[in-house]
Amino acid sequence: MKQKTSSNASRKLKIIVPGDSPPQIQGSPHLERLKPYGDVVLYTDRPETPEAQIRRAEDADILINSRGLVKWPAEILCQLPKLKLISLCSIGTDMIGLDEAKKRGITVCNQPGRTAPVVAEHGFGLMFALAKRAAFLTMSMKAGGWPRMDNIYLQGKTLGIIGTGHIGAEMARLGRAIGMNVIAWTYHPSAARAEALGVQFVSLDELLRTADVVSLHVRLTEESHHLIGERELGLMKQDALLINVARGGVVDTDALASALNSGHLGGAAIDVYDQEPPPANHPLLECEQVILTPHCADMTPEGVELLNEGAVDNIIAFLEGTPQNIVV
Numbered sequence: 001m002k003q004k005t006s007s008n009a010s011r012k013l014k015i016i017v018p019g020d021s022p023p024q025i026q027g028s029p030h031l032e033r034l035k036p037y038g039d040v041v042l043y044t045d046r047p048e049t050p051e052a053q054i055r056r057a058e059d060a061d062i063l064i065n066s067r068g069l070v071k072w073p074a075e076i077l078c079q080l081p082k083l084k085l086i087s088l089c090s091i092g093t094d095m096i097g098l099d100e101a102k103k104r105g106i107t108v109c110n111q112p113g114r115t116a117p118v119v120a121e122h123g124f125g126l127m128f129a130l131a132k133r134a135a136f137l138t139m140s141m142k143a144g145g146w147p148r149m150d151n152i153y154l155q156g157k158t159l160g161i162i163g164t165g166h167i168g169a170e171m172a173r174l175g176r177a178i179g180m181n182v183i184a185w186t187y188h189p190s191a192a193r194a195e196a197l198g199v200q201f202v203s204l205d206e207l208l209r210t211a212d213v214v215s216l217h218v219r220l221t222e223e224s225h226h227l228i229g230e231r232e233l234g235l236m237k238q239d240a241l242l243i244n245v246a247r248g249g250v251v252d253t254d255a256l257a258s259a260l261n262s263g264h265l266g267g268a269a270i271d272v273y274d275q276e277p278p279p280a281n282h283p284l285l286e287c288e289q290v291i292l293t294p295h296c297a298d299m300t301p302e303g304v305e306l307l308n309e310g311a312v313d314n315i316i317a318f319l320e321g322t323p324q325n326i327v328v
Helices: 029-037 050-057 098-103 116-131 134-142 166-177 191-197 204-210 230-235 253-261 301-319
Strands: 003-006 014-017 039-043 062-065 085-088 107-109 158-162 181-185 213-216 241-244 267-270 290-292
Touching: 029 039, 029 301, 062 301, 085 301, 098 107, 107 301, 116 134, 116 166, 116 213, 116 241, 116 267, 116 290, 116 301, 134 290, 158 166, 158 204, 166 181, 166 191, 181 191, 181 204, 204 230, 230 253, 253 267
Parallel strands: 014 039, 014 062, 062 085, 085 107, 158 181, 158 213, 213 241, 241 267, 267 290
Antiparallel strands: 003 039
């Protein structure tokens, strides 16, 4: 276990990064901004057991959760009596037991929209890679082939956006920029929102039946878990494409693999998984028409530092009595 500490002996406040692997915030100049507020302890590896995780965090007043792979369910949070704040280097909050945090008075802050252009650009790139069969054709040629398979021309096609928050809105803008017709579905549609985004809101079923490309941008909640399952995939057009840069649990993985292997879908581009990292026998790894990236949509130098800056901003705002980006 590697540990780095920045000490300020006059402060008792403990700010702990319990597992920064792969590297996210270690080495960031933004950590230096916390020195006037207390001791910063950073662990560069992930805790291997819940017990190790609790040992690292038990004295923490504040946690910086730099990686979603380090999870804080209720059974761990209840063993951290000193904890006052969890500051996330992410938009998503599904790694936190939010009900338990609220019950215990632990504030949780995320970063809505901060890296939306970065994530949307990744999703947009996945769409092109999938439409042009980049992975399939590359693997075929490396195996000595000279394959002939139609690509997909995206201009003039219909892009269906599911979830029109910051990332979905940016994905819609990018789609319009190349001449795609953009339709959308959201839990709370409005005429004003549709006009602002330049999209037409439709029902989920209509979107699935109509879109040539379906792009997912909803948060993972009880309501959105397996939002796209066997029925929904069956509604999609023959040879339609599915893009997921939201959360793996939004899609029923087995149903998606079945739809791909049967030839009903034209392909899927996935950055997020129901198990991360996916095990060797994960069904999507066996599918032919897929583009897979390892939950790295915001992992550019610009995106990383935007998230580091935002996590520190949220801590300082909290300590100075003006908390922001509060989830609970």
